[in-house]
Amino acid sequence: MRSRSMKKNPGCSWIEIKNQVHxxxxxxxxxxxxxxxxxxxxELSLEMKKAGYLPSTELVLQDVDEQDKExxxxxHSEKLAVALGLLNCPPGSPLQIIKNLRICGDCHAVIKFISxxxxxxxxxxxxxINSPAHAHFPNISISAEIxxxx
Numbered sequence: 334m335r336s337r338s339m340k341k342n343p344g345c346s347w348i349e350i351k352n353q354v355h356x357x358x359x360x361x362x363x364x365x366x367x368x369x370x371x372x373x374x375x376e377l378s379l380e381m382k383k384a385g386y387l388p389s390t391e392l393v394l395q396d397v398d399e400q401d402k403e404x405x406x407x408x409h410s411e412k413l414a415v416a417l418g419l420l421n422c423p424p425g426s427p428l429q430i431i432k433n434l435r436i437c438g439d440c441h442a443v444i445k446f447i448s449x450x451x452x453x454x455x456x457x458x459x460x461x462i463n464s465p466a467h468a469h470f471p472n473i474s475i476s477a478e479i480x481x482x483x
Contacts, residue, residue: 345433346410350421357413360405366417373416374407381446389439411440415447425452 344359357364364370378386393402406412411432418428436444 342433344410346414347431348414348418348428350418355414355417357410357417359410359413360408361410361413364413364417366420369420370413370416371407373420374412377416377443377447377450378407380450381443384446384449386442386446389437389442392437392439406437406439409437409440411436412443415444419447419451 343361346357348355348357355364388403388406393405397405411430414430415428418430422428
């Protein structure tokens with residue numbers, strides 16, 4: 334990609350809470366509630382690991398150690414948006430999250446676990462990809478629509 338002067342768009346997710354849209358970028362720490370978001374994700378990761386979840390660190394292509402790979406996965410925008418929604422919405426209320434890219438396998442597994450612990454959530458991905466995708470499991474729906482860029 335570099336040799337062709339191409340750049341990957343960062344993962345970005347939007348969630349509406351109390352009539353305000355929040356935009357979260359992968360790895361970005363600028364949101365005013367980021368300390369609480371990171372703490373919530375940490376607490377959820379402990380619960381998920383007790384239930385058998387293992388982070389899919391093989392999906393991280395950077396040449397870093399396993400602990401850094403887990404941190405990179407924790408910074409994915411959809412996980413940040415889900416945690417923000419859980420912190421600011423009544424328990425069990427549906428969360429609708431819009432994404433600009435396809436959801437990765439690890440995020441899919443994490444949101445499935447979180448759905449079981451926290452109640453219902455809904456994630457919609459308006460992906461800039463060539464094929465539509467849709468997955469549904471208890472309390473969560475993840476989908477991707479086709480959007481062609483010219």
